[in-house]
Amino acid sequence: MSKIVILFLIFIMVLGIFGKLRLPKVSNPFKRKTVKATQKCESCGRYNMAGEKCSCGKDA
Numbered sequence: 001m002s003k004i005v006i007l008f009l010i011f012i013m014v015l016g017i018f019g020k021l022r023l024p025k026v027s028n029p030f031k032r033k034t035v036k037a038t039q040k041c042e043s044c045g046r047y048n049m050a051g052e053k054c055s056c057g058k059d060a
């Protein structure tokens with residue numbers, strides 16, 4: 001009978017570990033990437049992808 005209780009506790013611990021590990025590791029890099037991926041143009045204020053130059057500089 002005690003084995004069932006131990007298995008149940010282990011099952012809850014595994015669920016808790018996965019829940020705690022997945023949320024910060026998945027959400028934080030995604031937010032950091034989205035922030036780094038977009039850079040605001042200093043001249044016109046338009047948001048552009050990182051590494052790409054704004055079209056306002058090419059036109060002018």
Ligand SMILES: [Zn+2]
Pocket residue numbers: 041042043044045046054055056057
């Ligand atoms: Zn611009």
